[in-house]
Amino acid sequence: MSAVGVLGGGAWGTALAQMLASDRRNVLLWARETELVEEINTKHTNSLFLPSASLAPTIRATSELADLAECEAVLAVTPAQHLGSVLDALPTKPRDLILCSKGIEATTGRLMNDVAQDAAPESDIAILSGPTFAHEVADGLPTAVTLACGGGEEQWQRIKPVIARPQFRPYYSDDVVGAEIGGAVKNVLAIACGVVDGLGLGQNARAALIARGYAEMLRFGEELGARGETLAGLCGLGDLVLTCSSTSSRNFSLGKALGEGQSPAELMADRHTVAEGAHTAPVLSQLAHDRDIAMPIVEAVNTLLGGAPAKEVVSRLLARPLRAEHGPAA
Numbered sequence: 001m002s003a004v005g006v007l008g009g010g011a012w013g014t015a016l017a018q019m020l021a022s023d024r025r026n027v028l029l030w031a032r033e034t035e036l037v038e039e040i041n042t043k044h045t046n047s048l049f050l051p052s053a054s055l056a057p058t059i060r061a062t063s064e065l066a067d068l069a070e071c072e073a074v075l076a077v078t079p080a081q082h083l084g085s086v087l088d089a090l091p092t093k094p095r096d097l098i099l100c101s102k103g104i105e106a107t108t109g110r111l112m113n114d115v116a117q118d119a120a121p122e123s124d125i126a127i128l129s130g131p132t133f134a135h136e137v138a139d140g141l142p143t144a145v146t147l148a149c150g151g152g153e154e155q156w157q158r159i160k161p162v163i164a165r166p167q168f169r170p171y172y173s174d175d176v177v178g179a180e181i182g183g184a185v186k187n188v189l190a191i192a193c194g195v196v197d198g199l200g201l202g203q204n205a206r207a208a209l210i211a212r213g214y215a216e217m218l219r220f221g222e223e224l225g226a227r228g229e230t231l232a233g234l235c236g237l238g239d240l241v242l243t244c245s246s247t248s249s250r251n252f253s254l255g256k257a258l259g260e261g262q263s264p265a266e267l268m269a270d271r272h273t274v275a276e277g278a279h280t281a282p283v284l285s286q287l288a289h290d291r292d293i294a295m296p297i298v299e300a301v302n303t304l305l306g307g308a309p310a311k312e313v314v315s316r317l318l319a320r321p322l323r324a325e326h327g328p329a330a
């Protein structure tokens with residue numbers, strides 16, 4: 001049995017490595033920071049990105065992308081904006097490439113599976129996405145995800161034993177676009193929910209944002225070919241509810257700080273962890289605008305990240321004309 005590869009030693013890559021190693025399987029974890037590689041191999045900790053975990057001894061870290069040539073299945077867990085460059089630099093592409101990043105490439109508007117198909121055309125691409133806080137997965141708490149396989153049932157049969165563990169339960173889908181859009185859009189909506197919390201606008205407002213945000217996710221997803229049932233599942237609504245309800249979410253916490261009046265520039269300047277929604281909001285807003293898809297909450301988050309005061313942005317959202325709850329218009 002070959003080792004499973006993981007690209008990215010952030011919180012999520014490390015948690016996935018820990019989950020995969022829970023049956024003593026060998027896991028090869030590529031991390032960009034050489035000092036982190038040393039720390040994982042000697043102390044079995046990741047003090048930079050997942051300090052709470054005591055890592056399994058069958059996880060080996062490397063800073064050499066070429067070492068992943070031994071892995072038939074590789075999980076790509078870089079921030080969305082770096083997936084393309086990391087895959088381009090990977091000398092040997094794996095048979096199964098499982099994408100775990102949640103976002104849209106800002107410079108091109110490409111979804112992660114498009115980025116991966118361009119960089120690794122020979123690989124079968126799958127999307128792993130769902131309600132998954134890294135620290136809970138690393139702690140072995142029960143978690144379920146959507147595993148959308150571009151290679152269909154055949155790929156599912158091949159990779160489900162690689163991914164599934166007693167406490168980690170993948171559900172099969174063939175809707176790659178739907179699985180991706182759920183994860184990318186919910187990060188932006190989580191920022192909005194954090195703002196509501198930071199401004200003290202109450203739980204009614206948060207529930208309204210989740211429901212209206214989900215309507216935006218559905219409108220955008222269906223326009224791009226996603227199925228509604230996928231977005232109603234783990235990778236869509238499931239992840240939206242998780243991320244919009246907890247300060248464990250970096251996106252929610254970023255929004256909360258914005259709602260409390262901190263400046264976006266300062267908040268973004270000194271972070272070493274990724275809040276994907278801040279990178280997704282501008283490109284998502286633009287894609288929606290280009291396609292004439294109404295996404296007022298996403299647009300509001302984008303305006304806020306551009307420096308507009310939170311109270312003003314909320315007032316503008318609330319002052320929009322009254323309309324039918326269902327249908328294509330905003």
Ligand SMILES: NC(=O)C1=CN([C@@H]2O[C@H](COP(=O)(O)OP(=O)(O)OC[C@H]3O[C@@H](n4cnc5c(N)ncnc54)[C@H](O)[C@@H]3O)[C@@H](O)[C@H]2O)C=CC1
Pocket residue numbers: 008009010011012013014031032033049077078079080082086100101102103132133134135272273274275276
């Ligand atoms: N943390 C979580 O609970 C979850 C995260 N994700 C997704 O996983 C992806 C990675 O997030 P985390 O592991 O949480 O990251 P993190 O915030 O814990 O760590 C940042 C990561 O970015 C990497 N990085 C920084 N600059 C880079 C560059 N130029 N090239 C390549 N990598 C670079 C760092 O090496 C590090 O691995 C994101 O798309 C996130 O949305 C998905 C599910 C859960």
Ligand SMILES: O=C(CO)COP(=O)(O)O
Pocket residue numbers: 102130131132133134187190239242243248249250251252274275276
């Ligand atoms: O994607 C996540 C949970 O499913 C993690 O959310 P944050 O990136 O907001 O922390």
